[in-house]
Amino acid sequence: METPNKYLISIVGPTAIGKTALSIKLAQHFNTEIISADSRQFFKEMQIGTAAPNKDELAGAKHHFIHHKSITENYNVGTFERDAIQLLTTLHKKNKVVILVGGSGLYVDAVTNGLDNFPSVDPSVRTQLNSDLKEKGLEHLQNKLKELDPKSYNTIAIDNPHRVIRALEICIGSGKPYASFLNKEKGKRPFKTIHIGLTAERETIYSRINQRVDIMLEEGLLEEVKQLVSHKDLNALNTVGYKELFKYLNDEWTLEFAISEIKKNTRRFAKRQLTWFRKNEDTLWFDYVTDVKHIIAQIENQIK
Structure with a gap:
């Protein structure tokens, strides 16, 4: 049963587009909290390579599902859906609006629509x-x-x-x-989702990605990856930024080549993210430099 007076603002878009910054501005405007739907930012050992919100950003608004798990724990989309819906129910008791932000399409969809039902297989x-x-x-x-x-x-x-x-x-x-x-009719959520997408010209997205990778390396990504070498076979670490540097540390690639592969694989990931997010026809898309006041006005129009 949809309760029209409860809202979830879901912010999506390719990696490095500015979703975190927008989510904090919206959380501050609506005086609310943020649920992260980024499946790699859950893990506390992976801080730099997942571009998780930094200390200042975390202080800007209350965040949930950031660094709350260890890479050694098995945490999947089904468990996340259950935990996130439980938390949303609690947050909606005191907040009319809650923010959901993340680049993992499957995890966003799990919260906004519910998961698909699959047959059991031998x-x-x-x-x-x-x-x-x-x-x-x-x-x-x-x-x-x-x-x-x-x-x-x-x-x-x-x-x-x-x-x-x-x-x-x-x-x-x-x-x-x-x-x-996929995408069969599912049970209704007890809130209305307002879908917001951030985007830019492809060249801009790619140049922002390249810049972000350089910043991560300056912030100590290689050191972070070195600490995780003994866990490199875990599913959580089969992630862009980590798997390429494992190859460098294993003497399979030069550092320069590993970095160029991180950039290339992140660009490919961003392209897939956009393909996934563009399937949702309800998304209101904004250029990444749009003034936040304009985005807020559109959201408030939807709430009215």
């Missing part, structure tokens, strides 16, 4: 896919997905072996494309 399918990954490599699985479900191949995080295996597992186990189970 565990042997996943076991087989995991051994195919070890023996034949990720590209083999990517090609298999392209053949069975081209739609998912073009929309999921194709460089993430866990996502590829999950999609294939459903395709093989159910005999239907993974994509066919």
Whole structure:
């Protein structure tokens, strides 16, 4: 049942576009709190490489789901959905408006729409896919997905072996494309979501990404990655910025090449983020330099 007087302002957009800064300004204006839906900022060991809000930003508004887990804990989108909805219910008791911000499309959708229901699949399918990954490599699985479900191949995080295996597992186990189970009618949320998107010309996005990577390195990203080498096989660390520097530390790549790969892979990630977020036709898109007053006026218009 939708309660029209409770609102969630969801801020999306590609990485490095300025979502954090906007979320803090909106939280201050509406005198409310921020829920992070960035699946890598959950982990306290990954501070620099995930561009998590810094001390000043965290002081600017109360944040939730930042550095509340360890990379050694298994924390998935289903658990996050449950925790975030529970927290939202509490926050909405005292705040008419709550802010959701993040670049992980699946995690944003989990809060705003709920998760898709998938059929149960014989565990042997996943076991087989995991051994195919070890023996034949990720590209083999990517090609298999392209053949069975081209739609998912073009929309999921194709460089993430866990996502590829999950999609294939459903395709093989159910005999239907993974994509066919997505975006079905789900239970209504007890709040109304106002979707805000930040964007820019592609060249601007790419140059902001390159600049951000340079800043992360100046802030000590390489040192952070060195501390995590012994955990490099954990899913949380199969992340742009970390996996490339592991290759440098393993003497597979030069530092210069690793940095150029971080920039390239982050640009590819931003492109996929935009593809994902643009599927939502309800999103109000703003250029990243839009005056916050203009964005607030549009939001208040929606609330009225």
